[in-house]
Amino acid sequence: MAEPLRVALAGLGTVGAGVIRLVEANAALIERRAGRPIRITAVSARDRTRDRGVDISRYAWEDDMTVMSERGDVDLVVELVGGSDGPALSLARKTLGAGKGLVTANKAMIAHHGMELAALAEQNGAPLRFEASVAGGIPVIKGLREGVAANRVERIYGILNGTCNYILSTMEDTGRDFAEVLAEAQAKGYAEADPTFDIEGTDAAHKLSILSAIAFGSTIDFASVETSGISRILAADIAQADALGYVIRLIGMAEADDEGLFQRVQAHLVPFDNLLAHVDGPTNAVVVEGNFSGRLLFQGAGAGDGPTASAVVADIIDIARGMDTGFEADRAFSIPVAGLEAMAVADSGTRQSRAYIRFMVADGRACWPRSPPQCVMPGFRSKA
Ligand SMILES: NC(=O)c1ccc[n+]([C@@H]2O[C@H](COP(=O)([O-])OP(=O)(O)OC[C@H]3O[C@@H](n4cnc5c(N)ncnc54)[C@H](OP(=O)(O)O)[C@@H]3O)[C@@H](O)[C@H]2O)c1
Known part of the structure; x- marks a missing residue:
C-alpha cells in the first residue's frame, strides 16, 4: 500500500466543507x-x-492557518479561504517555500500573485494547482494545460461569472430590473452580500487573466484586462436586445495576435444562434479556439460546493499521482515561468466591432445626452 497523501485544509466554508464531504463519500x-x-x-x-x-x-485544528505547512503530518495544503493577499497568500508562500504542494480555488490570489507562486513552486520542486479558481467544476485549466497543449490557441472567451449570468438570464425571463434580481440572487446564495467583484466584472477578469496566461504562454496580466460589469443594464436593454435577435451576456474574451494580448470583460449582445446565448442561470461556459483542435466548448457549473470541491479534489488526486516521480519540472501554467512571455497590450481602440448604445433623453430636449451613454456593448464577433 502506498503512503497516504496527508492534506491540511485551510477554510471550511462552502468549498472546504464540500471537499470534506467529497473525500469522505468517494474515499475508496x-x-x-x-x-x-x-x-x-x-x-x-x-x-x-x-x-x-x-x-x-x-482532524487536528489550527487557529493560525499560516502555520499549517509547518506540521510534520502535512504533505499538501489546500487553501479555500479566499482574498488576494492576507493569510491566504502568507500560507501559499510558506507552503511552496517549504517544498509542499498547494491546491487553491483562489482566483484573486492567482490573478495577482500567480507568477510569484509558480516561480516559488518551481524553485522548491513543489506542485501548484488551481483548477477550481476558474469556472468551478469545469476542467478548463486541465483542458488548456493538457488537452490542447499541442495547439496555438487563437482565442478564448466565455461566460466566467455565474452570478452575472444568473442575473442577466433572470432579467431576460422575468422582465424585472437589475436591482430586484440581484436581491433575489443574494437571497438564493448566488450572489455575495457584497456583490461588487461579481457584478463589476472583476471576478471574471481574474479568471480571464489566468486562462490567458495558460492559453497564450504569457505572464498573467490582470491589470490590462479592460473590465466593465452589468450593474447599469436595464430591463429595457434586455427587451431591446431581444427585439434585435440577441441576449445580453457578460463575456470575458482574450486574443493574442501580432498586436499583442487583448483581454476584455464586457456585456455583449450575443445572437440567439450562438451557443453562449443558451447558457442560462449560474452556469459557466468557456470556448477555446486552437489552430488544430478547432473550437472547443467547456460548459457546466461554475460554482457551488459540489462542483468546486470536485475540481479541488481532482487537483489533489493529480498531485497524489505525481508523488512517486516528484515535481522538479512542474508547470503550473503549462510553460515554466521563465518561458512565459510578457506580451504587449493590444490597443483596444484599433479593434473593430459593432456596438449597441442606449441614449436616455428627456422628452422635448435635443436628442443628445447630457451625460455619457450608460452602456456600450460591442457586437459579439464569431468566426463561425
Ligand atoms: N463558493 C464557490 O462556489 C467557489 C467557486 C470557485 C472558487 N471559490 C473560491 O474558493 C475560496 C473559498 O470560497 P468559499 O465560497 O468556500 O468561501 P466561504 O464560504 O466564505 O469560506 C471561507 C472560509 O475561510 C475561513 N476564513 C476566512 N478568513 C480566515 C482567516 N483569516 N483565517 C482562517 N480562516 C479564515 C472561514 O472561516 P469561518 O467558517 O470560521 O468563518 C471559512 O471557513 C475562495 O477563494 C473562492 O473565491 C469559491
Whole structure:
C-alpha cells in the first residue's frame, strides 16, 4: 500500500466543507484513482465551534492557518479561504517555500500573485494547482494545460461569472430590473452580500487573466484586462436586445495576435444562434479556439460546493499521482515561468466591432445626452 497523501485544509466554508464531504463519500474510488489514500490531517478556519454540517472532530485544528505547512503530518495544503493577499497568500508562500504542494480555488490570489507562486513552486520542486479558481467544476485549466497543449490557441472567451449570468438570464425571463434580481440572487446564495467583484466584472477578469496566461504562454496580466460589469443594464436593454435577435451576456474574451494580448470583460449582445446565448442561470461556459483542435466548448457549473470541491479534489488526486516521480519540472501554467512571455497590450481602440448604445433623453430636449451613454456593448464577433 502506498503512503497516504496527508492534506491540511485551510477554510471550511462552502468549498472546504464540500471537499470534506467529497473525500469522505468517494474515499475508496479516490484511493484507486490516486494510487494512495487521501487523508485530511488538519483543518483551520476562523470559528472552531461553527456547525459546518461535517464532522471535523477527527482532524487536528489550527487557529493560525499560516502555520499549517509547518506540521510534520502535512504533505499538501489546500487553501479555500479566499482574498488576494492576507493569510491566504502568507500560507501559499510558506507552503511552496517549504517544498509542499498547494491546491487553491483562489482566483484573486492567482490573478495577482500567480507568477510569484509558480516561480516559488518551481524553485522548491513543489506542485501548484488551481483548477477550481476558474469556472468551478469545469476542467478548463486541465483542458488548456493538457488537452490542447499541442495547439496555438487563437482565442478564448466565455461566460466566467455565474452570478452575472444568473442575473442577466433572470432579467431576460422575468422582465424585472437589475436591482430586484440581484436581491433575489443574494437571497438564493448566488450572489455575495457584497456583490461588487461579481457584478463589476472583476471576478471574471481574474479568471480571464489566468486562462490567458495558460492559453497564450504569457505572464498573467490582470491589470490590462479592460473590465466593465452589468450593474447599469436595464430591463429595457434586455427587451431591446431581444427585439434585435440577441441576449445580453457578460463575456470575458482574450486574443493574442501580432498586436499583442487583448483581454476584455464586457456585456455583449450575443445572437440567439450562438451557443453562449443558451447558457442560462449560474452556469459557466468557456470556448477555446486552437489552430488544430478547432473550437472547443467547456460548459457546466461554475460554482457551488459540489462542483468546486470536485475540481479541488481532482487537483489533489493529480498531485497524489505525481508523488512517486516528484515535481522538479512542474508547470503550473503549462510553460515554466521563465518561458512565459510578457506580451504587449493590444490597443483596444484599433479593434473593430459593432456596438449597441442606449441614449436616455428627456422628452422635448435635443436628442443628445447630457451625460455619457450608460452602456456600450460591442457586437459579439464569431468566426463561425
Ligand atoms: N463558493 C464557490 O462556489 C467557489 C467557486 C470557485 C472558487 N471559490 C473560491 O474558493 C475560496 C473559498 O470560497 P468559499 O465560497 O468556500 O468561501 P466561504 O464560504 O466564505 O469560506 C471561507 C472560509 O475561510 C475561513 N476564513 C476566512 N478568513 C480566515 C482567516 N483569516 N483565517 C482562517 N480562516 C479564515 C472561514 O472561516 P469561518 O467558517 O470560521 O468563518 C471559512 O471557513 C475562495 O477563494 C473562492 O473565491 C469559491
